[in-house]
Amino acid sequence: MSTILASDLPAFSPRELEDHPRHIEIVSTRSQKRARPRVVYALVAVAGMFAILTAQLLLSIWLSDGAYQISALQQSQQQLSRDQQSLKESLDVLRSPQNLAGRASELGMVLNTGSQGFLSLTGGVSRAPSAAGAATTVPVTAAALTPNSLITPAVSSLGAAAAAAAANPAAAGTPATTAADGSAASTSGTTSPAAQTVLPSPITH
Amino acid sequence: MTNPRSSRVRLTFALLIVFAIVAVFAVRLVDIQIVRADQLNADSLSKRSIKSTTYAARGDIVDSNGVVLAGTVQRYDVTVAPVNMQKGFLRTAKDGTKTTVTLLDIANEIATATKQDQAVVYKKLTESPQSNYALLAGAVDLPTRRAIESLKIPGIIFQLHPVRTYPDGSVAGNLVGYMNTDGPGGGLELGDNKCLASTNGSTTYQQGADGVQIPGSVVTSTASDPGGTLKLTIDSDLNWFAQQAIAEQGTAIGAQSGTAIVLRVKDFHLMAVADWPSVDPNNINGTPIGNVGSLAFTAQYEPGSVFKAMSAATIIDTGTGSATMQATVPWHWVAPDGAIVNDFAPHPIQHLTLTGVLQESSNVGISMLGSLVPEQTRLAYMKKFGLDQTTAVKFLGEATGSIQKLPWDSQTHYNVLYGQGVSATALQVAQIFATLGNGGLRLPTTLVESCTKPDGTVTEAPSTTGIRVVSESTAKTVTNMLESVVQGGELARSLVIPGYRVAGKSGTAEVASHGRYTGDRVVSFAGVAPAENPQYVVVVTYTKPATMKSSAAAAPTFTKIMSQVLTKYRVPPSTTPSTYPATSW
Numbered sequence: 001m002s003t004i005l006a007s008d009l010p011a012f013s014p015r016e017l018e019d020h021p022r023h024i025e026i027v028s029t030r031s032q033k034r035a036r037p038r039v040v041y042a043l044v045a046v047a048g049m050f051a052i053l054t055a056q057l058l059l060s061i062w063l064s065d066g067a068y069q070i071s072a073l074q075q076s077q078q079q080l081s082r083d084q085q086s087l088k089e090s091l092d093v094l095r096s097p098q099n100l101a102g103r104a105s106e107l108g109m110v111l112n113t114g115s116q117g118f119l120s121l122t123g124g125v126s127r128a129p130s131a132a133g134a135a136t137t138v139p140v141t142a143a144a145l146t147p148n149s150l151i152t153p154a155v156s157s158l159g160a161a162a163a164a165a166a167a168n169p170a171a172a173g174t175p176a177t178t179a180a181d182g183s184a185a186s187t188s189g190t191t192s193p194a195a196q197t198v199l200p201s202p203i204t205h
Numbered sequence: 206m207t208n209p210r211s212s213r214v215r216l217t218f219a220l221l222i223v224f225a226i227v228a229v230f231a232v233r234l235v236d237i238q239i240v241r242a243d244q245l246n247a248d249s250l251s252k253r254s255i256k257s258t259t260y261a262a263r264g265d266i267v268d269s270n271g272v273v274l275a276g277t278v279q280r281y282d283v284t285v286a287p288v289n290m291q292k293g294f295l296r297t298a299k300d301g302t303k304t305t306v307t308l309l310d311i312a313n314e315i316a317t318a319t320k321q322d323q324a325v326v327y328k329k330l331t332e333s334p335q336s337n338y339a340l341l342a343g344a345v346d347l348p349t350r351r352a353i354e355s356l357k358i359p360g361i362i363f364q365l366h367p368v369r370t371y372p373d374g375s376v377a378g379n380l381v382g383y384m385n386t387d388g389p390g391g392g393l394e395l396g397d398n399k400c401l402a403s404t405n406g407s408t409t410y411q412q413g414a415d416g417v418q419i420p421g422s423v424v425t426s427t428a429s430d431p432g433g434t435l436k437l438t439i440d441s442d443l444n445w446f447a448q449q450a451i452a453e454q455g456t457a458i459g460a461q462s463g464t465a466i467v468l469r470v471k472d473f474h475l476m477a478v479a480d481w482p483s484v485d486p487n488n489i490n491g492t493p494i495g496n497v498g499s500l501a502f503t504a505q506y507e508p509g510s511v512f513k514a515m516s517a518a519t520i521i522d523t524g525t526g527s528a529t530m531q532a533t534v535p536w537h538w539v540a541p542d543g544a545i546v547n548d549f550a551p552h553p554i555q556h557l558t559l560t561g562v563l564q565e566s567s568n569v570g571i572s573m574l575g576s577l578v579p580e581q582t583r584l585a586y587m588k589k590f591g592l593d594q595t596t597a598v599k600f601l602g603e604a605t606g607s608i609q610k611l612p613w614d615s616q617t618h619y620n621v622l623y624g625q626g627v628s629a630t631a632l633q634v635a636q637i638f639a640t641l642g643n644g645g646l647r648l649p650t651t652l653v654e655s656c657t658k659p660d661g662t663v664t665e666a667p668s669t670t671g672i673r674v675v676s677e678s679t680a681k682t683v684t685n686m687l688e689s690v691v692q693g694g695e696l697a698r699s700l701v702i703p704g705y706r707v708a709g710k711s712g713t714a715e716v717a718s719h720g721r722y723t724g725d726r727v728v729s730f731a732g733v734a735p736a737e738n739p740q741y742v743v744v745v746t747y748t749k750p751a752t753m754k755s756s757a758a759a760a761p762t763f764t765k766i767m768s769q770v771l772t773k774y775r776v777p778p779s780t781t782p783s784t785y786p787a788t789s790w
Contacts (some may be wrong), residue, residue: 069422082279085348089278092372097445111446114702114768118778127704127778145452145481146445147486148374 210525220671232670259406264432272435281363318352329376340571371486379499383486400656403432433658438474447479459751464501468742473648502600505628511713516575522675528786529558544615556604561788564689575622589674591636597649635744642739645680646671689785704778706736711756726754730763
């Protein structure tokens with residue numbers, strides 16, 4: 001019994017089987033191969049995702065950076081346009097005809113109404129010019145006839161003169177009233193000599 | 206050991222509680238997600254989003270050279286929430302030191318910046334300490350705002366407060382009108398409000414924690430619509446000159462009021478419409494209400510002898526007579542139908558032509574000759590000349606003047622020939638002379654040249670279709686006849702402008718009051734220059750002068766303004782000396 005058992009032993013050990021692998025293996029079909037996920041795809045997908053996320057992040061940083069820039073520029077634009085409007089406002093008042101005429105009178109200028117000369121194309125003088133006379137001056141107090149409450153001492157020396165005249169008509173133009181207007185001391189200080197020579201002269205009509 | 210029954214009860218109890226809690230959650234979920242979803246969404250949006258008003262400016266009124274007569278400037282209301290101010294604040298200086306600024310200090314600093322009384326500001330801050338709103342100063346200008354901002358007081362909010370400004374003050378202030386606190390109050394501001402009015406827009410955006418707008422979150426719900434620019438035909442410099450001239454002379458002769466008009470003949474554009482006294486629209490409260498508005502448009506008066514020019518044109522155009530038509534003129538005349546006509550002053554019997562009648566301004570002469578034309582024809586001519594109707598300007602409150610209905614009574618039959626018993630505005634008188642200057646063609650008088658919207662579309666382009674009133678030869682003849690007034694009339698000395706041929710007519714009309722003519726006068730002078738090629742019409746009127754009750758008061762102003770017009774617009778001098786038809790026979 002025991003010998004029979006001994007002859008039934010396997011002809012080779014299992015170790016031997018491992019040393020000599022079988023030469024037949026199951027080959028996967030082409031479609032199976034194609035369906036199998038490849039690492040490179042996964043890498044591309046992940047890399048792409050990160051690229052998109054990074055791009056999105058950069059874009060949003062860039063956008064919000066732009067938002068701050070816009071906000072800052074808008075603020076400075078607003079400040080500048082406020083400055084511009086404020087300056088234009090003063091300019092419009094300074095160039096109002098009352099102010100220009102009054103300031104010109106302070107400088108001793110007169111209107112040239114009707115004093116212009118004309119030369120004709122055929123030669124000769126078709127209208128002789130004449131000297132502008134004192135009759136065409138505009139009194140410095142003209143602003144009283146064509147009032148403009150925007151001409152204030154802060155805007156024009158004319159405003160200081162008008163304010164002084166309004167405050168004390170009898171002593172208009174004297175240094176006392178001009179000095180009393182402390183806010184316009186610097187401007188009226190320089191113009192008061194001119195005002196003194198013009199104001200006391202009688203206003204003829 | 207455990208009682209299976211009691212454990213089942215506890216299990217059931219626990220389950221019930223779990224179900225109840227889940228049910229409560231479910232109800233709450235439905236409530237939040239479905240029932241109150243809209244409300245909550247809106248609330249959350251309003252927490253994140255800021256609604257801002259896009260301010261649209263009211264349109265400017267500019268003169269023909271683009272000089273701003275009425276504009277809008279920004280002012281700022283200084284507001285605070287007193288509830289946040291009561292404890293003062295800590296001010297950190299540049300070097301890092303911290304100082305406590307008390308409420309009194311705040312009031313003091315703001316009052317200094319806004320030039321107010323410190324007590325007033327302090328009172329506003331403490332009046333109702335729990336309030337969220339207090340107006341510390343209304344409509345401060347930019348330098349003041351900057352001064353307050355530099356104080357770095359937290360919690361001060363500046364609210365935009367646009368204010369209307371009139372840089373030229375009373376120059377053309379009679380025309381542009383003014384703004385009340387609640388809208389346009391008069392003149393073109395009201396009359397052309399449709400062009401000038403603006404609509405503010407609104408924009409909604411979301412902002413981050415630091416107050417910066419989140420990109421892409423802007424929603425414009427209403428687009429802003431700025432007002433259009435109203436361009437006038439007025440020249441502000443000339444308007445000032447005219448205003449100054451009538452103001453000086455008006456003060457000298459003690460007149461109640463005066464007007465001066467400069468009209469360009471070729472297109473009937475008004476270059477200047479001056480009134481004295483005139484309103485300064487910056488300071489409406491400082492002007493008597495009667496001076497607000499333009500007397501040149503709104504005041505109708507009996508124009509007097511300036512109408513003789515129109516009567517002469519009617520006589521010649523109907524073929525009734527010519528420039529040398531003869532009349533034997535006493536100073537006092539009783540007409541066949543019983544009416545009585547007197548000349549201004551007694552004189553011996555004169556042998557005058559129609560030209561002489563104009564030169565001497567004889568009421569009797571024009572009555573004798575003018576009454577040869579039937580009333581109906583005369584009325585038709587008066588209406589063609591633009592009387593008894595407003596001008597094409599259709600100024601706010603413009604008067605039409607009035608002519609009595611036909612048939613006229615025996616006195617009116619003659620009176621209208623020399624401008625009594627009939628009323629007109631200074632503008633209508635200017636139109637008569639411009640029609641004669643323009644070869645008998647009356648164009649629509651224009652004050653508003655155009656209205657330009659910000660997108661460039663131009664509206665309100667005025668009509669240019671004219672009305673033929675008298676023939677070209679009639680117009681030329683009458684203008685030539687009117688040169689006699691300037692060259693040889695009693696006012697000649699104050700009317701001649703060297704180098705130019707001027708044609709014009711004086712008017713001294715009696716002012717009627719309670720059905721009787723009084724000692725008051727409206728004195729005027731209307732004329733065109735150069736007479737051989739008329740380019741500009743000037744009309745000057747003074748109402749109720751105290752010291753000089755004749756047109757001699759208006760003539761020097763006419764000459765002054767006309768000289769300035771000819772100088773300013775570089776009108777070439779006349780090439781031929783002034784001649785006119787014979788005045789006597």
